[in-house]
Amino acid sequence: MKLKRFKYSPILGWSVSRYEVFQTCKRRYFYNYYAKYDSEFTREQIDFLKKLTTVPLEVGNIVHDIHKKLLERLQKTTQTLDSKRFDEYIYKLTKEYCENKTFAEIYYHQQTQIKINEIYEQVRFCVQNFLQSERFHWLFDKAIARSSEWLVEPDGYGETRINDLKAYCKVDFLFPVGDDDCYILDWKTGKPDKAKHAKQLAGYATWASYHFDAKPENIKSLVCYLSPEYTEVPVTVTEADIIHFAEQVKIETEEMYQHCTFVQENIPTIKSTFTLTENTKLCEYCNFRELCGR
Structure with missing residues (x-):
């Protein structure tokens, strides 16, 4: 499955996360x-704060990266995992990630370690x-052939075009099944957020x-919650939904354009x-809180 490529352009690109930050706090944006x-403030100060991570965010980052490795391994071999070695790998990766990043909980003195x-x-x-989910075993039966x-x-960042507007929609896992169906799985380690996750899908x-050129009726989109147990929430997207989504992207992009003096650049x-x-309650969770004196 080959992705379309685009020449670089400086104009901003819409994404669910970008617009969410824009909506939440323009200064944070x-x-x-x-x-x-x-x-x-200096670029170094701001970039340092931008790179702060949190425990929930890092759990999600590590899980996503492990799933990527798991699925890439499955593309090469269907041999059973060595559980001991795999647990050691998870611990090693977790330790590596945690030791090489600065946590907001530590930086802002919410935790001592x-x-x-x-x-x-x-x-x-x-x-x-x-x-241990049925979906993982289902991959062996229904999806492994392709x-x-x-x-x-x-x-990359999942760059695409929605009615000629630049947008970013990076999938976690997309794969074909049978002749026509296309499945999209999106991992979630946090709490359900029906509206946000449906918009992402x-x-x-x-x-x-x-x-x-996949037809909407052939796209099977699933939000996969990994905790406290594995559960899936299907998100059905019709042709009408895609048209509505494109209109929404246009409105939200134009809102962000209004904060540009020169849109194209x-x-x-x-x-x-x-x-x-x-x-102000949102400020308690913002990486940039010290810059705003809140």
């Missing part, structure tokens, strides 16, 4: 995407839930339709136009 234009063993147990729990065509977190279905308006959120 500025720091996330326009740090080089800030005259108050990061307990690697606890993160490892959470990661292992999520991965084992997937390995494993060479699997897309497992493909390189609509984006992935639109992405698959664009890149592979993605140059922002002055920082003061990126207002702080009125919901």
Whole structure:
């Protein structure tokens, strides 16, 4: 399955996460995407805070990367995993990730230390839930025959075009089954968020339709929750849903364009136009809270 490629252009690209930050707090959005234009704080200061991670975020990062390795291994061999060696691999990866990143919980003095063993147990729990699920065994029966065509977190950022607008919709796992069906699985290690996750899957279905000319009725989209147990929530996307989604992307993109002085070059308006959120409770979880004095 070959992805379409695009020439670089500086214009901003819509994504679920980008617009979510824009909606939540315009100042946080500025720091996330326009740090080089800030005259108050250095680029190094802002980039350092941007790179802060959290325990829940890191659990998700590690689980995603382990699933990627698992599925890539499955493309090469169907031999049973050595459980002891696999657990050792999970622990080693968890330790490596945790020791090489700065956690917001430590930086902002919410915790005195990061307990690697606890993160490892959470990661292992999520991965084992997937390995023991009916879906994992189903892959052997229904999808393995075309494993060479699997897309497992493909390189890049999932760039696509939605009615000629730049957008990013990067799938976790897309694979063909039979002659026509195309499955999309999206891993979640956190709490269910029906509206947000349905919007993400609509984006992935639109992405698959664009890149592979897949018909909406043949795209089977599943949100896969890995904790506290493995559960799946199907998201049905029709042709009408894709049209509606494209209209929504256009509206949201134009909202973000309004904070650009030169849209084609993605140059922002002055920082003061990126207002702080009125919901100060959100600041407790923001990496940039020290810059705003909240």
